[in-house]
Amino acid sequence: MQRLELHALPGLPPVQAGDDLAALIAAGLARAGLAxxxxxxxxxxxxxxxKAEGRAVRLAEVEPSPRAIALGAETGKDPRLVELILRDAVRIVRSRPNLIIVEHRLGFVMANGGLDQSNVVGPEEEPQALLLPVDPDGSAAALSATLGLPVVISDSFGRAWRRGTVGVAIGAAGLPSLVDLRGQPDMFGRTLHVSLTGFADEIAAAAGLLMGQGAEAQPVVLLRGLAWSAPANPASTLVRPAAEDLFR
Structure with missing residues (x-):
């Protein structure tokens, strides 16, 4: 029987712009005794x-455009935050008070463009917002090459038709993000015709049980005991092409 273990790395310090994230993680693995x-x-x-890649932006340095000011008035959001959302957006999908759903330049359809202010700076500090990495798959590949194991970069997404957020993969290296099971038999020998498994998303969701969504301060989790045979592909393969998306 396959056994899966999850280990949150203890004692990671707060990450600052320019930090060597791979070195911080390697030290955390050593402290936990995880070779x-x-x-x-x-x-x-x-x-x-x-944070390590310097993607935090001080709101005082953001000059909102007329479009951002108008959309901020419609949604009740700070126009400076709206400006940052629009800069990385391909298009606005929907908006309502306190929410803007956009198609991000990386292909993700997500609330508020992935912009984050929780656990970024303390309440007494100058307000900042955190943007997504420029190239999450590239970031995962760099960490994977340095640390010598597959890496998934996870983020919390809401989901259409379901309440609540869950961890998903926005970057991955060294493993198959998407596993194509089409043509394989099920347990009764019936051929699978449409089955695609979001392997990296399942890994991210499992790790989210330890990472949490609030003050847990456990941003790195090691999963042990996984097995796969499919070829590696990046997290960008998880983005549904527009031609296959019935809801765009």
Whole structure:
């Protein structure tokens, strides 16, 4: 029977712009006594990747455009935040008070363009907002190459038709983000015709049980005991092409 273990890395310090994130994680693995083994996968929260890559923006430095000012008035959101959302958006999908759903330049359809202000700075500090990494798959590949194991970068997404957020993969390296099971038999020998598994999303969701969504401060989780045979592909393969999307 396959056994899966999850280990949150203890004692990681607050991450600042320019920090060597791979070195911080390697030190965390050493403190936890976790030597890398086959079947290990490291899940890293997007937030600390963005912080290390200097993706925090001071709101005082943002000049909102007329479009951002108008949309801010419609939604009740700070026009400076709206400006940052629009800069990375391909299009606005929907908006209502306190919410703007956009198609991000990375292909994700997401609330508020992935912009984050929670756990970024303390209440007494100058307001900042955290943007997504410029290239999450590239960020995962760099960490994977340095640390010597597959890496998934996770973020919390809401989901159409369901309440609540869940961890999903926005970057991945060293494993198959999407596994194509079409043509394989099910347990009764029936051929699968449409089955695609979001393998990296499932890994991110599992790690989210330890990462949490609030003050848990556990942004790195090691999953141990995984197995796969499909070829590696990046998290960008999880984005549904527009031609296949019945709801765009």
């Amino acid at each position: 890398v083994q086959p079947g290990d996968v490291l899940v890293v929260a997007q937030k600390i990747v963005s």
